[in-house]
Structure formats: structure tokens, C-alpha cells
Amino acid sequence: MSNHLFQRLMLFLMMCGLAALSPNTFGQQSLPPVSTPPGVMLVEVHREEGFSSDQYFWTRLGNTNGSTLFYHDDQEHWETDNFRPLLARRDAVSFDDWSIVSHENFNQWAYQSRPLFTWELEEEAGQIATNYALYGPGPNGETPLSENRLGVLMPPKGWQVARFTPSSTANLPDGFNLEQVDSSQGVILTNTKGFSLYTYNGPLHPEVACMETDCYEHWIPVYAPAIAKGVGEFSIIGRIDGTQQWAFRDQGIFRYKGDLLPGDVHGRNNLDQFQVALLKFNFIPPGVEVVAQPGYGDIFTLNGKTLYFGSAFEKYWGGRNLRGSFEIAYFKGKRLGGDACVSEGCLRRWQPFAAPPDAISNGFWEVVTRRDGSRQWAYKGFALYTNSDDNAVGQMNGHSIYDIADVDGDEEATARTKLLAEVGNALGGAGVYWSVAKP
Secondary structure, three states, X not given: OOHHHHHHHHHHHHHHOOOOOOOOOOOOOOOOOEOOOOOOEEEEEEEOOOOOOOEEEEEEEEOOOOOEOEEEOOOOOOOOOOEEEOEEOOOOOOEOOEEEEEOOOOEEEEEOOEEOEEEOOOOOOOHHHHHHHHHOOOOOOOOOXXXXXXXXXXXXXXXXXXXXXXXXXXXXXXXXXXXXXXXXXXXEEEEOOOOEOEEEOOOOOHHHOOOOHHHHOOEXXXXXXXXXXXXXXXXXXXXXXXXXXXXXXXXXXXXXXXXXXXXXXXXXXXXXXXXXXXXXXXXXXXXXXXXXXXXXXEEEEEOOEEOEXXXXXXXXXXXXXXXXXXXXXXXXXXXXXXXXXXXXXXXXXXXXXXXXXXXXXXXXXXXXXXXXXXXXXXXXXEEEEEEXXXXXXXXXXXXXEEEEOOOOOOHHHHHHHHHHHHHHOOOXXXXXXXXXXXX
16 A cells, blocks of 8 residues: 555544544553562473583472472362462452462462462472473373483372463463563463564554554554454454454554564564553563663663673583573572672672562562672572673673683682582583573
């Protein structure tokens, strides 16, 4: 459609009252619910792989320290020996998939109507979840990845690891799914191939949204079949060109042509009229943003400064500058804690991302306590830092730096070197690899 014809069409539609004169007339949208309440974490479960990126299985729920959360299959007849309820504050309220179970002396969190518990026998945060991923049945009853479970600590019969499953309670039409997409820092609407979807929030009526050349060259309407019917918050829009389009909460659904792979959300900064179809948002500390860095993909910044994490040396084939970097298991960061940088010399270059006294772990963000008692934010298990060599927005002077551990230092330095060698299992070396923090 030519721009001249489009302008004439808009004039006609405005006369008919179909085109809005002020933004958001058709785009009123309330803030989506948070993915988890304060004190409840989202933790990715991985299997450690030799010489390659760790294998991701699924995302589980954890308490404020990252310990595995459980529920029981039979809430009428269960034994709770060594299991402790996940406490909720007295003033906590139910929301979305989260509800409150009231007891005589305390409140307890339940996820998707299942009361949650920790297990006292778990020695390391996430230990049981990892065991379950390796030696338990798959989500649909598949054969365990490894059947040699002799001596492996597993939950008692009837107890299950609580996974984060936002799509299980969603009312979706065919062709749609819900995915936790890191770059969006939340749960978003996707198509069945995993591509991110967006909704139109501009000034035009949904029937005529994105008809001009500058728009439809980048944005693709998600068309609905002729026999499709609305489901839940999904409805059908009859577009002015005679096609049918899916809408979510009365906003037309689109896909962005610049998203080349599942998980991309490059359209979030393309036009103010479009927004990611976000159904749940993950907690994120104040000042933190996800920004697109040319050549590296999306990274975290804190008040404009690049954020980094340090991981113990590991022997990997390949590089760490690939798209998405490497998957690194949560427990490796958890074991390292704030010990990636402890000496005065190191701290002059690397500044810990300080967590305030009232900060509480939430979602993928965890509060860790450093040796000096100060508190620091960690993301997916790894403590985060800024770098003193970054003096302008967009600089990444702290990326891809190898800090070899001191093997001839004092007792404290030697103990740290031993810790790094054990965490990284580097087979011949110990140290910290500094990398830009990616979602």
C-alpha cells in the first residue's frame, strides 16, 4: 500500500471514528504479576559437562538461599518428616499462581495450589534437584538419564521437586506458548517455535494497525485461521485488508522480523508502539537494565555501567564470546560466592554490586554475604561486579580477562587457590575468568 493511499485511508477511518486520536486508547495494559514472591528464587538446573557448556534441564523453585523446594503428590496423606513449610509473611497475599495456606501459627506459600517445603536432608543448595534431573523420571515419565542411582540422595516417595511451570495454568489457543525469556526478564508469549511475540500499543485502532510500509516491513501480524475463536484473553481482530489477526487483551499480536532465533527480543527497542507480550515479570534490582551490546548480544548494566561476573577456571573447548555465552551451572557460582574477588588490589578494580540491608533474594537474583559481612547481588548463582576501567556507557574493559590464582602466597591466598581449583575442576590451573554478565 502506498503512503499516499494509506494517508487517504487513515483520513477516512478517522472520520468514521475507527482511528484513535490519542495514544493507548486501545492499549491500556495493567502491570503483569511478578513471577515469584520475595524470598522465592528461580534456579536453573544443569548437569556438569566435561570440557563444554553445562547442560540445562529445567528451572526449579528455591527458597531465599536457593535450596530446592518440594511438594507432595497426595496432600491428604503425607508424611512431612524432615520437611519444613516454606513460610510466608503474615501480611503476604495470594496472587497469580501463588496462594497462601493458613495454619494456626504460620502462613505457607503454595505454587499452583501445591504447598511448598524445604528438606532438611539437602546438604547443598540444589543438590536434590540435580540428582532428580539425572536419576529421576522425565517430566512425561521418560526413562531416567542415568539408572545407576546407588547411594544418590533422592526425595522420598510422593515428594516432587517444584518446577517453574507458568504455561501449565495458562489458557492459550493453539499456536501459542509461554516461555521464560531471559532478555525480557520475564515470562512472555511466544509462538510454538519459541519466537517472541509483541502487542501493538500505538494510537491506531487494531483493525488498521501497522498497515503503512515503514511498519509492516518489520512487523508481521500473527494471523488467525478463518475458523479460530477467542480463548480467555485472546480474541480475533478483523483487519481492514480482510485478514484475521490474533489479539491479546484487545491488542494485536505481531512478530518482529529482526528476531532471528528463539529467545531474541530485538523488537523491544524498535518502536514505542510495540511491546513484548509480557505475562509475568521477574524481579530485577533497581538500576539494572538489559541492553543490546553490538557483537555480544544482550548484557546487564547498572546505572549505565557494564556488570561482570567471575567464574573459576574450567577447561572448555571453544570460546566464551559466542551468542548466549556458555551455560554455567548455578552450583558453581554458589560455591564460589563472593570469593571471585577478595583482596584489596582486586577490589580496587572490581567493585561488588552491593545489595542493601533490606534486600531479599527473588527470582534469579540472590543476596550473598561476603567474607567481610557485606551483602552482594548475584545472578543465577554468580556474584556481580562493575569494573573501574569502564569510564563511559557501553565500555566493556573488564570482559574476557584471566586472573591467575596465586599459588605461592600466604595461607589465605593458598586456600582461595585451592577453592578455585575445586570449583572449576580446571585440571592443571586455578584462577578466575571475568566475563560480561548476560541475562
